[in-house]
Amino acid sequence: MSExxxxxxxxxxxxxxxxxxxxxxxxxxxxLPYFTGYEAMPLERLTMLVVPRDGDATLxxxxxxxxxxPANGSCEVHSWAEGGDPIGVVxxxxxxxxxxxxxxxxxxxxxxxxxAAMPHARFVPASRITGTLRAVKDSAEIAALRAAAHAVDAxxxxxxxxxxxxxxxxxxxxxFVDRMLAHGHDRPNFAIVGSGPNGASPHHDAGxxxxxxxxxxxxxFGGTMRGYCSDITRMFVVGAPTSEVADTxxxxxxxxxxAVLAATVGTPCEAVDAxxxxxxxxxxxxxxxxxxxxxxxxxxxHEDPYIAAGNATPLVAGHAFSIEPGVYFPGRFGMRLEDxxxxxxxxPERLNEAPRDLAVVD
Ligand code: ZN
Ligand code: ZN
Ligand code: ZN
Numbered sequence: 586m587s588e589x590x591x592x593x594x595x596x597x598x599x600x601x602x603x604x605x606x607x608x609x610x611x612x613x614x615x616x617l618p619y620f621t622g623y624e625a626m627p628l629e630r631l632t633m634l635v636v637p638r639d640g641d642a643t644l645x646x647x648x649x650x651x652x653x654x655p656a657n658g659s660c661e662v663h664s665w666a667e668g669g670d671p672i673g674v675v676x677x678x679x680x681x682x683x684x685x686x687x688x689x690x691x692x693x694x695x696x697x698x699x700x701a702a703m704p705h706a707r708f709v710p711a712s713r714i715t716g717t718l719r720a721v722k723d724s725a726e727i728a729a730l731r732a733a734a735h736a737v738d739a740x741x742x743x744x745x746x747x748x749x750x751x752x753x754x755x756x757x758x759x760x761f762v763d764r765m766l767a768h769g770h771d772r773p774n775f776a777i778v779g780s781g782p783n784g785a786s787p788h789h790d791a792g793x794x795x796x797x798x799x800x801x802x803x804x805x806f807g808g809t810m811r812g813y814c815s816d817i818t819r820m821f822v823v824g825a826p827t828s829e830v831a832d833t834x835x836x837x838x839x840x841x842x843x844a845v846l847a848a849t850v851g852t853p854c855e856a857v858d859a860x861x862x863x864x865x866x867x868x869x870x871x872x873x874x875x876x877x878x879x880x881x882x883x884x885x886x887h888e889d890p891y892i893a894a895g896n897a898t899p900l901v902a903g904h905a906f907s908i909e910p911g912v913y914f915p916g917r918f919g920m921r922l923e924d925x926x927x928x929x930x931x932x933p934e935r936l937n938e939a940p941r942d943l944a945v946v947d
Contacts, residue, residue, distance in 0.1 A: 589723060589725070590620055590621060590622060590657065590659035591659075593619060593620050593718065594620055594636060594642055594659070596718050597609055597620065597636055597714055597715065597718060598636070598638055598639075600714045600717070600718065601636075601638040601686070601714060602638055604684075604686070604709075604713065604714060605683075605684060606638065606684040606685065606686050606709065606714065607637065607638050607679065607680075607682035607683060607684055607685060607706075608635055608636060608637045608638060608678075608679045608682055608685045608686070609634075609635075609636040609685075609686045609711055609714055609715075610633055610634070610635055610636075610675065610679070610685055610686065610687045610688065610691070610699070610711070611633065611634040611636070611687075611688040611691075611711060611715075612625055612631065612632055612633045612634075612687075612688050612690070612691040612692070612695060613625045613626075613627045613632070613688070613690050613691065613692070614688050614689065614690030614691075615719070615883075615884035615885045615888070616688050616689075616711055616715045616719070617632075617634055617688070618812070618884065619715070619718075619719055619884060620634065620636065620642070620659065620660075621634060621642070621644065621654075621655075621657075621659040621660055622655050622657055622659060623644065623653070623654050623655055623659075625646075625650075626650060627692075628647070628650075629694075630647040630649075630650070630671070631645065631647070631671040631672065631675070631695050632644070632645065632646045632647065632650060633645045633671070633675050633691075633695070634660060635675055635678040635679060637678070637679070637680075641660070641661055642659070642660040642661065643660055643661040643662075643663050643678055644660045644661065644662050644663065645663050645665060645671050645674050645675055645678070646662060646663070646664050646665070647664065647665060647667075647671075648664040648665060648666050648667065649667075650664075651664040663678075672695070672698045672699060672702050673702065675699060675702075676699065676702040676703050679703060679706070681705070682703065682705075682706045683705070683706060683707065684706060684707045684708075684709065685699075685703065685706050685707070685708055685709075686708075686709050686710065686711040686713060686714045686715075687699070687708050687709075687710065687711055688711045689710045689711055689712045696708070712889070716888065716889040717889060719883055719884065719888060719889065720881050720883075720888065720889040720890050720903075720904055720905075721901060721902075721903040721904060722883060722903045722904075722905050722927070723903065726813065726883060726905075727903070727905065727927055729810070729811055729812065729813035730813050730814075730815075730882065730883070730905055730925060730927070730936055731936050732769075732810060732811070732813075733770070733807075733808075733809075733810040733811075733813050733814060733815035734815055734817070734925050734936035734937045734938075735936075735938070736765065736768040736769050736770060736810055736815060737765060737768070737770075737806065737807060737808075737815040737816075737817045737937070737939075738817070738937055738938050738939035739764075739768050739939075740761060740764040740765055740768055740806070741804075741817060741819045741939035741940075742939050742940065743764060744760070744761065744764070744804065744819075744821070744944070744946075745821075745940070745944040745946065746946075747760065747946065748946060748947040749780075749796045749800070749802055749821055749823050749946045749947070750796055750797060750798055750800075750823045750824075750946075750947055751795065751796070751797075752795070752796055753791075753792070753793050753794065753795055753796070754778040754779070754780055754783065754791040754792050754793070754794050754796065755778075755791045755792060755793060757778045757791070757796065757802075757804075758776040758777070758778040758791035758806075759776075761773075761776035761778070761804065761806045762776050762806075762808075765806065765807075765808045765815075766808075769810055770808035770809065770810045770815070771808070771809055771810055771811065772808050772809045773806070773807075773808040774807050774808045774809060774814065774816075774886050775805070775806060775807060775808075775886075776791065776804075776805075776806040777789060777790070777791065777803065777804065777805040777806065778791040778802060778803070778804055779791075779802065779803040779804075779805075779919060780794055780796045780797075780800045780801075780802045780803075781794070781796075781797070781800040781801065781802075781917075781918055782915075782916050782917060782918065784801055784802065784803040784913075784918045784919035784920070785913040785914055785915045785916065785917060785918060785919040786913070786919070787803075787875070787876055787911060787913060787919065787921065789803075796823060797823065798823055798824050799822075799823060799824055799827070800822070800823045800918075801820065801821075801822050801826070801830055801918040801919070801920065802820070802821040802822065802823070803818065803820060803911075803919050803920065803921055804818065804819055804820070804821060805817070805818040805921060805923065806818075807886060812884060813883060813884065814882050814883065814884070814885065814886045815925070816882055816886055816907055816923065816925060817923055817924065817925070817937050817939065818909055818911075818921045818922060818923035819922070819939060819940075819941070819944065820834060820920055820921070820922065820943050820944065821943070821944045821945075821946050822943055822944070822945055822946070823946055823947070824945065824947075825945065826943060826945070830918070830943075831943065833870070833912060833920060834920055834943050836864075836865065836868040836870055836912075837865070837870075837910060837911070837912055837920050837921075837922055838922060838941060838942075839864055839868075840860075840861045840864035840865045840870075840874075840910045841861065841908055841909070841910050841922045841923075841924070841941075843860050843861065843864045844857055844858075844860045844861035844864070844878055844879075844892075844908045844910060845908050845924065845926055845933055845935060846933065847860040847933075848892075848900060848906075848908065848926055848928055848933040849900065849928065849932060849933060850899075850900055850901060850902050850928050850929070850930060851899050851900065852899060852900050853896070853897045853898065853899050853900075854890050854891060854892045854893065854896040854897070854898050854899075854900065854906075855892075855893065855894050855895060855896050855897055857878060857879075857892050857900070857908070858877060858878040858879075858892050858893050858894055858896075859894070861874070861878045861908070861910040862874060862878070862910075864910075865910065865912065870912050873912035873913055873914060874910055874911065874912055874913075875911075875913055876911065877891060877892060877893035877894070878892040878893065878908060878909065878910055879891070879892035879893075879906045879907040879908045879909050879923075879926075880892065880906060880907055881904065881905060881906045882905055882906060882907060882925055883905060890904055890906060891906075892906055892907070892908065900928040901928065902928055902929050902930050903927070903928065903929075904927070904928040905925060905926070905927045905928075905936075906925070906926060906928075907923050907924070907925055907926070908923065908924055908926050909921055909922065909923030909924075910922065922941060923937075924936070924937040924941075925937055
């Protein structure tokens with residue numbers, strides 16, 4: 586079997602063993618391509634990879650989809666013909682299991698049918714097995730994340746020379762999307778443009794508001810490039826910033842830098858979050874920081890490890906995650922600064938290199 590799939594499946598079997606689970610069942614979502622290189626179509630026809638704890642993996646796939654499955658030897662392929670019984674096939678491959686881990690994104694109709702077909706099996710979310718495996722990136726994955734990060738860096742740098750004033754958020758958002766595609770992204774995932782008071786809503790969808798003089802604009806954008814995700818936030822202001830805006834952004838920059846530097850191997854995720862929080866607290870901004878400090882990134886834009894209170898997981902070399910503290914002032918403006926960081930034995934490494942200062946635009 587071609588690398589890296591053999592190694593990943595072996596690691597999954599070990600994790601199943603430790604968790605006392607008999608099989609891993611994966612359908613739509615990023616787990617399946619992680620283990621096989623194949624991404625299932627979100628269809629009413631079931632596609633499901635069965636990875637038994639002690640046995641070879643089998644991909645149960647609709648006959649008409651089978652030609653799309655890459656011939657990389659990562660699994661047996663069992664195609665089922667129109668009118669067949671894929672639920673029965675999967676249940677047969679699993680056998681008498683006490684516990685199965687099923688992909689978090691599996692359609693409920695399939696999960697319910699599988700539960701009915703295996704009434705004695707306990708079902709748990711597959712992320713309990715796959716989350717910790719996928720969180721630790723190998724060198725090829727880090728190279729892919731770096732390439733995606735450099736592409737959005739280029740977009741961020743270009744946008745510093747573009748006019749914002751007089752344009753709608755939607756128009757500026759579309760420009761971010763176009764430029765991500767021009768810089769090699771296969772798919773844009775989001776392009777948040779939150780101007781003035783809209784920036785106080787962290788995930789504001791770009792709308793019809795016309796950006797005006799003095800507006801602070803949160804631009805958070807990312808997409809997928811060769812399977813791996815980008816995610817970056819940079820701040821723009823139309824015309825010279827007020828001293829309040831400049832001071833607040835300076836405090837945010839200090840907090841973000843402190844959290845990046847704290848993200849060393851062995852440090853618990855929650856401790857990194859606490860560093861950002863404490864830094865903002867020292868400047869009286871703790872109440873304005875209303876979300877976690879970051880999230881893991883890879884095949885999905887948000888995945889393990891979460892840089893958040895309550896996550897005691899220590900960082901290991903290969904963990905890739907965002908560091909993105911933000912401050913939000915309802916009715917006025919918001920600010921966030923986000924980079925993707927990889928934990929390495931030599932210390933935290935930022936993948937994003939675009940200028941981090943407040944970009945003053947027309
Ligand atoms: Zn977010
Ligand atoms: Zn983001
Ligand atoms: Zn993010």
